[in-house]
Amino acid sequence: MEQYDLAVIGSGPGGYVAAIRAAQLGYKTALIEKYSTLGGTCTNVGCIPTKALLDSTHHYFDALHNFKAHGIETTTVQLNFTQLNKRKAEVVLKNTQGLDYLMKKNSITRLLGTGSFTDNSTLQVRGNDGAITTVKAAKYIIATGSKPATIPGVAIDKKRIITSTEALSLPEQPKNLVIIGGGVIGVEMASVFSRIGTNVTILEYADQIIPTMDRELGSSLRKILEKEGVKILTQQSVYKADNLGSTAKVWYRNSSNAEQEIEADYVLVAVGRKPYVQGLGLENTGVQLSQRGTVVTNAALETTVPGIYAIGDVIGGAMLAHKAEEEAMYVVESMFGHPHQVKYDCIPGVVYTWPEVASVGLTEEELKRDGIPYRVGKFPFAANARARAGMDTDGFAKVLIDTKYGEILGAHVIGARAADLVTQAIAGKTFEITADEMARAFYPHPTYSEVMKEAWVIGSGRPSVNI
Numbered sequence: 001m002e003q004y005d006l007a008v009i010g011s012g013p014g015g016y017v018a019a020i021r022a023a024q025l026g027y028k029t030a031l032i033e034k035y036s037t038l039g040g041t042c043t044n045v046g047c048i049p050t051k052a053l054l055d056s057t058h059h060y061f062d063a064l065h066n067f068k069a070h071g072i073e074t075t076t077v078q079l080n081f082t083q084l085n086k087r088k089a090e091v092v093l094k095n096t097q098g099l100d101y102l103m104k105k106n107s108i109t110r111l112l113g114t115g116s117f118t119d120n121s122t123l124q125v126r127g128n129d130g131a132i133t134t135v136k137a138a139k140y141i142i143a144t145g146s147k148p149a150t151i152p153g154v155a156i157d158k159k160r161i162i163t164s165t166e167a168l169s170l171p172e173q174p175k176n177l178v179i180i181g182g183g184v185i186g187v188e189m190a191s192v193f194s195r196i197g198t199n200v201t202i203l204e205y206a207d208q209i210i211p212t213m214d215r216e217l218g219s220s221l222r223k224i225l226e227k228e229g230v231k232i233l234t235q236q237s238v239y240k241a242d243n244l245g246s247t248a249k250v251w252y253r254n255s256s257n258a259e260q261e262i263e264a265d266y267v268l269v270a271v272g273r274k275p276y277v278q279g280l281g282l283e284n285t286g287v288q289l290s291q292r293g294t295v296v297t298n299a300a301l302e303t304t305v306p307g308i309y310a311i312g313d314v315i316g317g318a319m320l321a322h323k324a325e326e327e328a329m330y331v332v333e334s335m336f337g338h339p340h341q342v343k344y345d346c347i348p349g350v351v352y353t354w355p356e357v358a359s360v361g362l363t364e365e366e367l368k369r370d371g372i373p374y375r376v377g378k379f380p381f382a383a384n385a386r387a388r389a390g391m392d393t394d395g396f397a398k399v400l401i402d403t404k405y406g407e408i409l410g411a412h413v414i415g416a417r418a419a420d421l422v423t424q425a426i427a428g429k430t431f432e433i434t435a436d437e438m439a440r441a442f443y444p445h446p447t448y449s450e451v452m453k454e455a456w457v458i459g460s461g462r463p464s465v466n467i
């Protein structure tokens, strides 16, 4: 039997951050992970490999379509699909090795195997060789993450009907790809594959892609992706998919309720993710699950069993790495006497297409629905000198400002480097800075950040001098 102050189950961005922070605070910590590499979904089959492929395919697309305008003539530009995937694997490896190093540096005990509770205070870790280690810890954190969800009639076989995990390591470049779901995974994967010449069709149930984001972002991104050749069909109701051997087929009803079918090399199912608690032995504990299968927690992120906490995708909400990380810091620091807060209304959402899409706070649709008065500050990238220099003029920044106090209600950006630009809006919103104060700070010239400055100027009620 091994005894710890804290045992963390799952090594994704929730789990590894929790383990490192607890060890930094001087607590004897164990991290239990069933796979041999650390980092969870994000590092192995999520954030990191997708961004590696997005970056590579962005370069390829640029070389094919944009170099000429910059005066760079190339005779042939060829895609090496094997190298594309090899580089991605190397990027993942560098990150997982970085985590191995951090475990050693912080003297965290790594236990390789599946963690399963036998009662409220005991965990058994079953290694791949069947060996069992019994763990007793004063406190536990469940950080077991999520797995891809599907829809009735669509069984994922991981061969032709695949998830994002298989899409990240396809044996060959597909000629055709059908993506069910035009959410974050759907549009990021559509970008990766359409840039390298795959015919991509997105079938989305809602009337807009990235439907949970501000509507203007979705309609703007749709136009950009369609211009690049992605076929986007909204208000489509998929009810069946079959593996036909060398292809797969999808049956769906379109917006006029007419029966349709489409065949492709692969069908990627990207309709959301579900919390993962399989094999965790929660039935042997008092830990309750919600109807949606998420682990139920209170405001302290403690489950229905005192001393067992849960964080990240497994508790639902925004299924994002930075949300899992913040919850990890919050739980560990609070549990060991350093309380702080998670600002759930300031969690950013980013889509790493090009241009990028990034958001924080309330959308215009939510403000209208809730009858909250607001002022809009909107500025286009086309009127920004740096964007013109870089030929990245698609998009806009839109800030939504409280009419009474000038506080930031929301910021929504589509454009080059939107992911980086939105971070200053997050800081502004987190620390309740007004639009006027945001506008009166210096912004280096010429930078994309000046798009934000102009949006804050307009949002604070003054006219921009640049439009």
Ligand code: FAD
Residues within 6 Å of the ligand: 009, 010, 011, 012, 013, 014, 015, 032, 033, 034, 035, 039, 040, 041, 042, 043, 045, 046, 047, 048, 050, 113, 114, 115, 116, 143, 144, 145, 146, 164, 165, 185, 276, 278, 279, 280, 311, 312, 313, 314, 318, 319, 320, 321, 322, 323, 324, 352
């Ligand atoms: P996970 O990262 O899922 O980690 C859970 C870990 O627990 C896994 O390693 C699992 O093997 C382990 N585990 C589960 N059960 C047990 C058990 N019983 N015993 C031992 N180990 C167990 N988010 C972003 O913020 N930015 C992005 O760009 C982004 N891109 C994404 C791209 C894709 C394709 C996908 C699928 C997701 C992406 N996400 C992104 C979401 C992000 O990956 C998740 O929100 C994040 O990984 C959640 O972290 P977590 O720690 O809660 O769980």
Ligand code: NAD
Residues within 6 Å of the ligand: 151, 180, 181, 182, 183, 184, 185, 186, 188, 203, 204, 205, 206, 209, 210, 211, 236, 237, 238, 269, 270, 271, 272, 273, 318, 319, 320, 349, 350, 351, 352
């Ligand atoms: P999502 O919730 O972002 O999108 C799912 C999409 O599928 C939605 O647009 C939804 O309307 C659609 N849909 C649902 N049922 C459908 C049906 N029957 N037919 C057609 N469309 C249907 O989920 P996702 O894209 O699968 O991503 C899963 C999680 O991973 C998300 O929580 C996301 O935040 C996270 N993720 C984040 C990033 C990032 O931060 N850049 C990237 C990838 C994934």
